[in-house]
Amino acid sequence: MQVQFIGLGYIGLPTAAVVAQKGIHVHGVDVNPKVAETINQGKIHIIEPGLEEVVKEGVEKGFFKASTTPVEADVHLVVVPTPFKGNHEPDISFVESATMAVLPFLKEGDTYIIESTSPVGTTEKMADLIFQKRPELKYKIYIAYCPERVLPGNVLYELVHNDRVIGGIDNASTEKAKAFYRTFVQGELHSTNARTAEMCKLTENSSRDAQIAFANELSFICDKAGINVWELIELANKHPRVNILQPGAGVGGHCIAVDPYFIVSDYPRESRLINTAREINNYKAFWCAEKTKTAMLEFELKNGRKPTTAIMGLAFKPNIDDLRESPAKYIAQKVMQSEQNNFLVVEPNIEEHSVFKLTNYREAYEKADIIAFLVAHNEFKTLEYNNDKIILDFAGVFKR
Ligand code: SAJ
Numbered sequence: 001m002q003v004q005f006i007g008l009g010y011i012g013l014p015t016a017a018v019v020a021q022k023g024i025h026v027h028g029v030d031v032n033p034k035v036a037e038t039i040n041q042g043k044i045h046i047i048e049p050g051l052e053e054v055v056k057e058g059v060e061k062g063f064f065k066a067s068t069t070p071v072e073a074d075v076h077l078v079v080v081p082t083p084f085k086g087n088h089e090p091d092i093s094f095v096e097s098a099t100m101a102v103l104p105f106l107k108e109g110d111t112y113i114i115e116s117t118s119p120v121g122t123t124e125k126m127a128d129l130i131f132q133k134r135p136e137l138k139y140k141i142y143i144a145y146c147p148e149r150v151l152p153g154n155v156l157y158e159l160v161h162n163d164r165v166i167g168g169i170d171n172a173s174t175e176k177a178k179a180f181y182r183t184f185v186q187g188e189l190h191s192t193n194a195r196t197a198e199m200c201k202l203t204e205n206s207s208r209d210a211q212i213a214f215a216n217e218l219s220f221i222c223d224k225a226g227i228n229v230w231e232l233i234e235l236a237n238k239h240p241r242v243n244i245l246q247p248g249a250g251v252g253g254h255c256i257a258v259d260p261y262f263i264v265s266d267y268p269r270e271s272r273l274i275n276t277a278r279e280i281n282n283y284k285a286f287w288c289a290e291k292t293k294t295a296m297l298e299f300e301l302k303n304g305r306k307p308t309t310a311i312m313g314l315a316f317k318p319n320i321d322d323l324r325e326s327p328a329k330y331i332a333q334k335v336m337q338s339e340q341n342n343f344l345v346v347e348p349n350i351e352e353h354s355v356f357k358l359t360n361y362r363e364a365y366e367k368a369d370i371i372a373f374l375v376a377h378n379e380f381k382t383l384e385y386n387n388d389k390i391i392l393d394f395a396g397v398f399k400r
Helices: 012-021 033-040 051-060 093-105 122-133 155-161 171-181 194-225 229-236 260-266 272-303 327-335 361-367 378-382
Strands: 002-006 025-029 064-067 075-078 111-114 142-145 164-168 189-193 308-312 342-346 370-373 390-393
Touching (some): 002 012, 012 025, 033 051, 033 064, 111 171, 164 171, 189 194, 260 272, 272 308, 308 361
Parallel strands (some): 002 025, 002 075, 111 142
Antiparallel strands (some): 142 164
């Protein structure tokens, strides 16, 4: 069997490498020649624990090759980004161009699978596109949607152990796609149709977004009511049927802050709660920035000098180096617009940054008057609470 991945990013590359580890020939395609070149040297262009070793093994054993152009294969996977454009409308142009790229290589009996997070109906749209351009393939190839569900930082484990939802455009397609995933997935494979599988992915991330919005809304209420939100949630979660998530500096990353809009954009009248959750989580980052600026002003009025403020964390969530769509980065930028103030910016998971000059977390904690915790990195939890500082614990480092 020859398998082809179109897109070698955060999901495509680890999946390709795990399939190659099973002794299956894998061809990876990426539009960026540097990416293909790096992989062919047994190296990686993204950060994910354990991934480089698996890629290296696949390349050295001759099971994994990358290039900028597709080849003939038995299974073709589309794993490209689906960002949004303009007013939060999903942009499926990368899925379309990936499909156009494999089109000349498709042959009778092949399986074509989309993994990219996609608005409902995308797989059927791509099937129409394929059959319109290659009518001889109608009912002769298998087409399915199977969303990825892995958590960045734990990708290699979750790729193998998570359950998968697989939805074909017909039953035969679902079965064919399942047979492919069975080669490397140990979790259960659940069959459905393509539209349900597409909606399932959007539902999972929208559900998490709404749950986080609930926690963030509690943090606004508790701030006004003089209640410790962390203690409140811990106590409420003692109820056997309550399980509230944690408030934070907002919701970031490429998935949870994006995917709900794919539902809202297509079903605006029906998705009021999903839309409101997005608004609440976006507002949380703005709120944290305003709170920090107010603390800086109050310090100045009280002490007759501008404070030094430590911005603790830039990543989009704890213990990773990923700053994509990070609310912490947004807050840092907003707060640092305040002129003539001194700032110490901390991100223990990266060595340097093109915009922010980084300081060691202990040094910043010692030197600053105001400490704004934006991410609950493990390093920060080793610090001792200091009553002499103004501590804005948006991330729940001390939970005080
Ligand atoms: N966050 C909170 N409070 C919480 C949990 C998370 O504020 O209690 C924030 C994080 O700090 C971060 C954001 O939410 O800014 C998202 O983090 P996350 O860990 O919830 O999720 P991601 O974006 O790393 O990965 C999600 C996962 N989806 C679900 O858990 C439903 C993952 O399984 C998906 O594969 C991934 O999205 C994706 O690619 O779609």
